[in-house]
Amino acid sequence: MASQEAGFFMASFSICIKAAPQASGAAHGLEFAKACIAQGHSIVRVFFYGDGVYLGLKTQALPQGEICWGKLWQNFLVDHKIDAVVCIAAAVRRGIVDAAEARRQNLDIDLLREGFVLSGLGQWIAANSTADHTMSFG
């Protein structure tokens, strides 16, 4: 594609997902992110906030025939080695903990999908300041 060859058309994106897994924003965000990569753009970070943090919850199991958007997000993020941050405040208030956060609560569990990390809102602010464009879904 011309845009890839020319190079200078390439842009960097910071993406924020606030939509719950079954809400349309989770799907639209993923399609947008895939299109970014397909066209040679880069993604600085995907930040999961609000109900979007449920996309990082690994215990979600859907009935047959339904799409697990968390799993699809995980595949995409891992395949393209994209930094995926789940807001720690939003996650913990919804009961989503990684191993370290669980230990703080004296629990021996890890509910976060591989490829996602728990961190603060500062990661989102930093990505927005770095990226050429900021997008949010949901």
Place this chain on the structure above:
Amino acid sequence: MSPLFIFTETPNNNTQAREGVEALLACAAFDQKPTVMFIDQGILQLIPQADQIGSKNLNKMLQALEIYGVESIIVCANSLARFGVKLAELKPQGKLITLSERASIIQHAAWVACF
């Protein structure tokens, strides 16, 4: 150019308004000098509320915005008119803007976040 936060939600409907304020405060804490714009139902967040059972009073957090470094607070005049609310009823009051100013502020922001 500074970041712009647009608040469009009612104060107690879900966690969106609260998480918007938390994101705004985080942005201010990183010295980004964010602007916050209240439009549509979002203007209802600026009306002082009674404490709700089981949740922190969102309006009291908004009244403290200036202390946290959010100095630019703007309110859409059309939205106020639509809900029959007067500027004097709001806390914090903020600066009134028209619809066309609203478009230009969005256009000139470094980035925009909507809650």
